[in-house]
Amino acid sequence: MIKIKLNDMTFRYDVFQMFSIFYKSENIKFVEAAEEPTSSNFDESFIVFIDDKGIQIIDAGYKSYFEFDNNFVKKENVKREIFKFLSNKTRKEMPWGILIGIRPSKIALSLLNEGKSDEEIIHIYSKRYFAREDKARLCIDVAKLEEGIVNKDKNTVSIYIGMPFCPTRCIYCSFASNPISSCSKLVEPYLSALTKEIATMGNYIREKELKIQCIYFGGGTPTSVDNLQFENIMKEIHNNLCSINEVEEFTVECGRPDSITYEKLLTMKKFGVHRISINPQTMNDDTLKRIGRNHSSNDVIDKFNLARSCGFDNINMDLIVGLQGEGLEQVLNTCDKIYKLNPESITVHGMSIKRSSRLHENIVNKIKLEEKSQNELNSMYEATVNLAERLHMSPYYMYRQKNMVGNMENVGYTKQHKESIYNIQMMEEKQTIIALGADAVSKVVFLDENRIERFGNTKDVREYISRIDEMIHNKIKLLDTLY
Numbered sequence: 001m002i003k004i005k006l007n008d009m010t011f012r013y014d015v016f017q018m019f020s021i022f023y024k025s026e027n028i029k030f031v032e033a034a035e036e037p038t039s040s041n042f043d044e045s046f047i048v049f050i051d052d053k054g055i056q057i058i059d060a061g062y063k064s065y066f067e068f069d070n071n072f073v074k075k076e077n078v079k080r081e082i083f084k085f086l087s088n089k090t091r092k093e094m095p096w097g098i099l100i101g102i103r104p105s106k107i108a109l110s111l112l113n114e115g116k117s118d119e120e121i122i123h124i125y126s127k128r129y130f131a132r133e134d135k136a137r138l139c140i141d142v143a144k145l146e147e148g149i150v151n152k153d154k155n156t157v158s159i160y161i162g163m164p165f166c167p168t169r170c171i172y173c174s175f176a177s178n179p180i181s182s183c184s185k186l187v188e189p190y191l192s193a194l195t196k197e198i199a200t201m202g203n204y205i206r207e208k209e210l211k212i213q214c215i216y217f218g219g220g221t222p223t224s225v226d227n228l229q230f231e232n233i234m235k236e237i238h239n240n241l242c243s244i245n246e247v248e249e250f251t252v253e254c255g256r257p258d259s260i261t262y263e264k265l266l267t268m269k270k271f272g273v274h275r276i277s278i279n280p281q282t283m284n285d286d287t288l289k290r291i292g293r294n295h296s297s298n299d300v301i302d303k304f305n306l307a308r309s310c311g312f313d314n315i316n317m318d319l320i321v322g323l324q325g326e327g328l329e330q331v332l333n334t335c336d337k338i339y340k341l342n343p344e345s346i347t348v349h350g351m352s353i354k355r356s357s358r359l360h361e362n363i364v365n366k367i368k369l370e371e372k373s374q375n376e377l378n379s380m381y382e383a384t385v386n387l388a389e390r391l392h393m394s395p396y397y398m399y400r401q402k403n404m405v406g407n408m409e410n411v412g413y414t415k416q417h418k419e420s421i422y423n424i425q426m427m428e429e430k431q432t433i434i435a436l437g438a439d440a441v442s443k444v445v446f447l448d449e450n451r452i453e454r455f456g457n458t459k460d461v462r463e464y465i466s467r468i469d470e471m472i473h474n475k476i477k478l479l480d481t482l483y
Helices: 010-024 074-090 105-114 117-127 133-147 184-207 227-242 260-269 285-291 299-311 328-341 358-366 374-390 421-428 461-466 470-482
Strands: 004-007 030-031 042-048 054-059 064-069 157-164 211-219 250-257 275-278 313-322 347-351 394-399 408-412 432-436 441-446 451-456
Touching: 004 010, 004 054, 010 030, 010 074, 030 133, 054 074, 054 328, 064 408, 105 117, 105 133, 117 133, 133 394, 133 421, 157 184, 157 421, 184 227, 184 394, 184 432, 184 470, 227 260, 260 299, 299 313, 299 328, 313 328, 313 358, 313 374, 328 374, 347 374, 394 421, 432 470, 441 470, 451 470, 461 470
Parallel strands: 004 030, 004 042, 157 211, 157 432, 211 250, 250 275, 275 313, 313 347
Antiparallel strands: 042 054, 054 064, 347 408, 394 408, 432 441, 441 451
């Protein structure tokens, strides 16, 4: 347990953010009693005192006072000095420095628009945020690629469609994803409600003369339903949405290889899907069992080759760094097997412990999780960077999440001209996304005002079915404020 006595709770969130970079966030507690700082195998305590000129930090072995730098606002000074103190204390190298935002590449994009050179931007990331040079260059590379793709037309939208079913639920999953074997009676009613939403929103898009740039069918796992059910819903998407205009990108997140069939692949080709995802997360069979998957690494290879034989030339594969039981050796094995498959893009996720996942429940129930050293985690991430380079891929989108193992990032890498336009529009939040299905969140973007309004469909599948008319009505009501 990390106990912190803070004299000015105005800075509570900023102090918490910096401590959570170096310690597990669920173990950090603010206390009122000014107890003597201690250090043991079980807990540590700190006193943090902030005044107008600087910050004093006291722990069991060290007492320090740092004067604030007039070049930075007070909150930034607080973060900087705590970060420096904890870096020295823990001897951990945190590549992102004090940056905790979801989209650190936005800083690079803003600086590029100001006319700053690459070297000037790297200097700012280093001196202001303590971010490592390779992370600054990652942000610059992403910003440069996104710059020419980010939406500038309010009448151009993208569509997200969610399928809240999976073959099984992975231990780290926090999405609306229900094991299909226990929800079989809900599938047809759900597809009926989703069909109604697809048809109604298709009519709305036609009436408002909007252009659909991308369709992204995700979840969950869209291919978890049976062959006929999948063909029927794909036909509805094609007839009601793809027929409005020539869609630039249509992605289906097949995800789980145990849900992919030859018939479903042919259905996707029939209805004009450009891009699919086959997501192993790892190519180590022991880990696959541990995270709750019913397929092997050989199944991944077989279904990937089957998709190739059906003519798919734009396949993405998702990987996760930091899965329980995996170290550098396992990550290198995954990278080697993915390299041999040679996909068009890979998305590398850092393990994130989310509150609605079974992994978080394990922590709450005090089931001890294996922890890797920061140095090994850094090496594991570097292995995925090397994989992308070996595949001649460049980073094209990136975001970060709370409670990520190793305080790292999620990065999409792509071969030339194979990037997911939808992912870029989602990350930059400059395009209205009309989202359909349970737990799908629509984002209405007011470009002139630099403002976003959101409307989320209910997460519960039964509620979604019973309240579909209400959700359609409220979504249209929000869209009408823009169109």
